[in-house]
Amino acid sequence: MSEVPRDAEPDEELEDLLEFLRDARGFDFTGYKRSSLGRRIRKRMADIGIESYSDYRDQLETNTDEFSSLFNTILINVTSIFRDADAWTYLQREVLPxxxxxxxxxEEIRVWSAGCSSGEEAYSLAIMFAEALGLDEALTRVKIYGTDVDDEALRDARSGLYPARTLEPLSAELRDKYFEQNGSQYSFRSDLRRRVIFGRHDITRDAPISRLDLLVCRNALMYFNVEAQTQIIDRFHFALREGGFLFLGKAEMLLNDADRFDVVSMRQRIFRRRPGGHATPYQPTGVKLRTGFGGEMQSVARNRQLRDLILDSSPGAALAVDTEGIVVFINHHARAQFGLTASDVGRPFQDLEVSYRPVELRSLIDQATHERRTLRINGAERRSGEDLQYFDILVQPLAGTGGLSAATNITFTDVTVATQLKAEVKRVREDLETAYEELQSTNEELETTNEELQSSIEELETTNEELQSTNEELETTNEELQSGNEELETMNEEMRIRSEELDEARAFLEGVLTSIAAAVVVLDKDLTVKSWNRGAADLWGLRADEASEQPFFGLDFGLPTGRLRPVVEDCIKTRKRGLPVEIAAVNRLGRSIVCTVHCSPFDGHRGGVVLLMEEDRSDGAS
Incomplete structure (x- = not known):
């Protein structure tokens, strides 16, 4: 079975059904929050297999028993004896005295338990006053009114019968003192029960009970929309006497009523009607405010409603924390931004992640409260998954009566885009500065390079001039070289001619030496053989190539040259021809001969000598 669509716009069929319930049975649910109200009605429709609101209205018209089932579904009666024990303990110890x-x-003590459901809250009040005053005084002075719109719950309340598990918050002493066991259940004592008056009452439509000392309405306001809550609080203000106390649930708050209520304990949601002024006059009208409806109550309610709506829909995320560290207000943007819900109102602020992320806020709250000034934190960074968010956070202490701190308002302004733009601008600026510095450096380098180029041009011009001068010098040198070359060619020609002449002279001399039959040996001044003619080769058997350039006195041939050394050295020294010397020798054939040696100075070869050696044949002839 498909579920009825949940449109953002008001559902006309749902509104018609609510008007039918009001007209037919007197239950006015028009002030309830549409989201939770529609969800509960659809749950009941699903249980009996109906899909549309119009069909369900037909079912109610034909089956009157269905009203009871529907009201039990809508009116969730969640209650217990001394529910939220800490709050009741504070009420008993601090407020009641x-x-x-x-x-x-x-003087009579008048107490109202509005939205009492099955009576546990009203009987808790009776026990509290009986313990404070004593049972006898409580039976004469205390009058407690318990009201609700659920008739079945009121029947249970009047009976005063509860199962054992309902009484578990009570000590055994209090249970035995105020309850009597009746089978498997316990019955509230009858004498004190007579001081508790139960009746049907719609806090959105019916006249409030007046001249109250204590009004308890816990966990009922949260089911109404802002407009309905505004009128209900106006009625409660009218019902309380000056100095009377209002006790709300932990998820409920009077954030914009500092002009009419003082905060007794924000943590426990206990307020006191401020003395002075006048109570808002009660007018028995419906919850819905209509344009043009006169009267002071409607004007005040409309202004408070608009103020609450503005706070909840303000563009920035905002939340408020009381002086005891309890969250008392969270607007729509804060719930969406930080994953909070309406049920987080009433929780200790330190239990919420937002108290320490993106920044540690608890110490800032203490500082702002102590110094009584607004603190600002700019650019707080918060990581959400892979994304980074940045917030400007304002921590503002709120002063109550007498200038005392009542709460602290914390607003978060999302500056992610601005921060990212600033970072981008900063990065671009840094890039521009870097580029400018690089450009400046490049410009300086270009100027330096230009100067170097100018210097190089000047050097090149100088070098060019030097090269031109060198070229001229080279041309001159070339001309000189050409002239020298011509001279060398002339000299070369002369040398060639002389060489030819020398060759002819050498050939002539060699021819002369060769043609001489005697052995002729030419020595230089170092006594090295410079010439060894054919006659010497024939006489001694030593070829010219074997003797040339060899020390004469180192040669081994048939002539004992040692006897010639003095003669040769004397000839070199005196430069005079010496007398012939006869020396016994052995020729190339191994025959002993007498060799006559003539030693003459050789003027043409740096002081050498010429040795003429002949075999003496005179003895053989004879």
């Missing part, structure tokens, strides 16, 4: 001190010793 002050309340009793304001009244005369015999």
């Amino acid at each position: 002050e309340l009793l001190a304001q009244l005369g010793a015999e």
